[in-house]
Amino acid sequence: MGRKLHTIKEHEVTDKAVYLNRRQIIKAAGLSAIAGGFAASSAGSAGLQRAETMGGQGPEWLRQRVSSASISKISTPETLTPYEYVTGYNNFYEFGTDKSDPSENSSKFKSDPWSVEVGGDCEVTGRFQLEDLLKGQDLEERIYRLRCVEAWSMVIPWIGFPLRKLLSRFKPTSRARYVKFETIYRPAEMPGQSAYFATLDYPYVEGLRMDEALHDLAFIAVGLYGEPLLAQNGAPLRLVVPWKYGFKSIKSIARITFQKHRPQSSWQKSNSKEYGFFSNVNPKVSHPRWSQATERRLPSSLFSSNRIETLMFNGYADEVAHLYKGMNLRMNY
Numbered sequence: 280m281g282r283k284l285h286t287i288k289e290h291e292v293t294d295k296a297v298y299l300n301r302r303q304i305i306k307a308a309g310l311s312a313i314a315g316g317f318a319a320s321s322a323g324s325a326g327l328q329r330a331e332t333m334g335g336q337g338p339e340w341l342r343q344r345v346s347s348a349s350i351s352k353i354s355t356p357e358t359l360t361p362y363e364y365v366t367g368y369n370n371f372y373e374f375g376t377d378k379s380d381p382s383e384n385s386s387k388f389k390s391d392p393w394s395v396e397v398g399g400d401c402e403v404t405g406r407f408q409l410e411d412l413l414k415g416q417d418l419e420e421r422i423y424r425l426r427c428v429e430a431w432s433m434v435i436p437w438i439g440f441p442l443r444k445l446l447s448r449f450k451p452t453s454r455a456r457y458v459k460f461e462t463i464y465r466p467a468e469m470p471g472q473s474a475y476f477a478t479l480d481y482p483y484v485e486g487l488r489m490d491e492a493l494h495d496l497a498f499i500a501v502g503l504y505g506e507p508l509l510a511q512n513g514a515p516l517r518l519v520v521p522w523k524y525g526f527k528s529i530k531s532i533a534r535i536t537f538q539k540h541r542p543q544s545s546w547q548k549s550n551s552k553e554y555g556f557f558s559n560v561n562p563k564v565s566h567p568r569w570s571q572a573t574e575r576r577l578p579s580s581l582f583s584s585n586r587i588e589t590l591m592f593n594g595y596a597d598e599v600a601h602l603y604k605g606m607n608l609r610m611n612y
């Protein structure tokens with residue numbers, strides 16, 4: 280994967296992040312429970328308004344749904360990564376390989392209307408409009424850590440709902456042992472897809488074992504920071520699997536297939552020695568070209584690298600370690 284230094288300067292970071300951080304703390308104060316090992320902060324006082332959205336992107340119905348999401352107990356109390364980094368420092372190779380390419384090259388991308396084709400080993404198949412997929416789903420805000428295989432990380436307030444609530448609608452059969460996801464293929468809107476020396480084969484493919492996909496932490500995001508996803512973050516819907524390296528969290532999903540056989544993901548296909556199917560965050564197993572023991576928590580700079588230790592399963596071990604019991608995680612990287 281590319282390794283460009285980001286270009287965002289400290290003074291360009293607006294106080295939206297500060298504002299939303301306060302909101303995060305105050306919202307968390309209403310959550311006395313400590314659910315599933317996730318500590319909710321007890322600081323703050325009541326009364327902060329919900330953040331105003333930046334507006335603009337996404338249809339009105341989606342903006343309304345996203346802005347009225349409830350706050351989930353399943354959130355880390357860590358400081359949020361500023362909005363400018365979350366939306367300006369991205370990996371989305373369909374728009375180019377530099378971190379600023381996805382935000383700079385995605386203006387032609389159309390995420391409305393949107394539909395997802397569902398098929399394979401399931402009883403309910405067909406093409407479904409985004410609005411139908413979201414019908415009856417309660418949207419919630421979950422603050423998750425995102426750890427990229429390139430050893431940088433962020434803390435992002437996603438808005439969406441558990442993946443299992445989407446998948447169960449299609450009634451997967453007992454043959455379905457894996458679920459495969461594909462990103463939309465639209466070279467006219469995504470310049471990286473027709474780049475002469477493309478790093479990846481498109482469409483981008485990812486997959487999960489069914490038990491991973493049905494885990495409550497696996498999440499479908501349709502928004503972040505109180506607003507619908509921008510193109511660079513995977514509009515209009517993407518996966519977020521917080522205990523795995525970021526490349527498993529496939530963006531702009533257009534196809535879901537239930538199948539018996541393990542799908543081959545795009546990064547595996549491109550370099551199977553460096554990128555495996557499981558890709559669980561694991562500080563003890565180095566990438567062939569760099570250690571995974573620590574990570575650069577953004578924002579970071581030349582003078583303050585903000586390096587922190589990487590945690591097993593990205594800090595979600597209590598919740599997900601049982602999924603891999605008896606597996607050799609060095610071989611199944």
Ligand code: MTE
Pocket residue numbers: 365368369370371372373425426427428462483511512513524525526527528529530531
């Ligand atoms: N999905 C698609 N379709 N194409 C990509 O290039 N990059 C992945 C993942 N999903 C990628 C993708 C990688 S490497 C990471 S780290 C995360 O998206 C980054 O998500 P973010 O840019 O929203 O932080």
